[in-house]
Amino acid sequence: MTDGHPDPTSQAHSGPLADAVAPEYDDTAIRFLEALWGEGFLSPGGPEEVRRVVADLDFTGRHVLDIGCGSGGITLFLAREYGPAAITGFDVEQPVVDLATRRAAEQGLDAIARFVRGAPGPLPFADQSFDIVFSKDALIHVADKEALFADIFRVLKPGGRFAASDWLTSHDGAPSDAMRTYLAAEGLSFGMASAARYEAAMAQAGFTDIRTVNRNAWYRDVARGELDRLKGPLYAPVAEAVGAAYVEKNIKTWSAMQVVLDSGEHCPTHVFGTRPAA
Numbered sequence: 520m521t522d523g524h525p526d527p528t529s530q531a532h533s534g535p536l537a538d539a540v541a542p543e544y545d546d547t548a549i550r551f552l553e554a555l556w557g558e559g560f561l562s563p564g565g566p567e568e569v570r571r572v573v574a575d576l577d578f579t580g581r582h583v584l585d586i587g588c589g590s591g592g593i594t595l596f597l598a599r600e601y602g603p604a605a606i607t608g609f610d611v612e613q614p615v616v617d618l619a620t621r622r623a624a625e626q627g628l629d630a631i632a633r634f635v636r637g638a639p640g641p642l643p644f645a646d647q648s649f650d651i652v653f654s655k656d657a658l659i660h661v662a663d664k665e666a667l668f669a670d671i672f673r674v675l676k677p678g679g680r681f682a683a684s685d686w687l688t689s690h691d692g693a694p695s696d697a698m699r700t701y702l703a704a705e706g707l708s709f710g711m712a713s714a715a716r717y718e719a720a721m722a723q724a725g726f727t728d729i730r731t732v733n734r735n736a737w738y739r740d741v742a743r744g745e746l747d748r749l750k751g752p753l754y755a756p757v758a759e760a761v762g763a764a765y766v767e768k769n770i771k772t773w774s775a776m777q778v779v780l781d782s783g784e785h786c787p788t789h790v791f792g793t794r795p796a797a
């Protein structure tokens with residue numbers, strides 16, 4: 520490949536994919552989340568949290584995949600600061616991929632970072648395409664963790680590393696009433712599972728060095744601050760950008776989320792594994 524990027528297969532879509540379903544991360548959602556979490560960040564923690572996830576990895580000269588890249592802030596941060604040969608941001612929604620693509624060009628990173636839209640389901644990349652697969656708070660959208668990890672294993676080269684953050688639950692039983700209330704408030708296509716299920720799915724796929732790190736204690740406090748800012752100094756500027764009703768809806772969502780963060784049922788978690796060398 521002249522551009523250093525593995526070829527996506529024909530399953531990838533760079534143009535309009537049958538847009539039967541409205542994007543969950545539309546322009547309003549992007550504006551709202553970036554006002555809260557920073558430009559290009561559709562999940563909490565900023566660069567500092569990303570640095571924690573990738574602390575054990577060497578990106579230099581590597582081919583990297585970022586699954587569920589959103590509006591591209593993290594992909595571009597990794598491209599700028601970690602020296603990969605090439606990084607591919609993959610997402611299933613067009614608005615985020617369009618914005619990320621534009622930002623890569625504006626920041627002069629489009630020779631290293633490119634963004635691909637594809638349908639949900641098997642990743643549109645050939646076997647053994649990547650040295651590193653990264654993801655930040657996106658795998659929550661994929662309910663079938665067993666199929667997901669088999670596919671991540673498939674696209675990793677032997678010896679390749681997986682490092683991610685994701686939003687997990689403390690158990691795989693029926694969600695509590697509080698969790699049900701939170702999930703209804705979010706209204707997003709979440710398919711949450713426990714660390715035990717992630718670890719079992721990864722082991723079944725063939726991963727070794729599997730490790731999970733519960734980040735509930737960190738995000739519980741951060742989320743409380745986010746809610747305070749939303750109700751306080753951020754209210755007026757964000758309402759100006761997305762409308763007061765949207766902010767009010769999200770104050771309700773954050774309030775419901777805080778309950779399940781405080782109980783520990785909602786646990787942002789770092790997840791690591793290695794595809795053994797052949």
Ligand SMILES: C[S@@+](CC[C@H](N)C(=O)[O-])C[C@H]1O[C@@H](n2cnc3c(N)ncnc32)[C@H](O)[C@@H]1O
Nearest residue numbers: 560561562587588589610611612639655657660
């Ligand atoms: C919470 S956002 C996180 C975005 C980005 N990783 C970040 O941290 O800023 C979740 C992203 O996952 C994407 N997503 C949803 N379902 C997906 C799937 N099946 N495969 C890949 N990405 C998906 C969404 O479109 C969205 O951009």
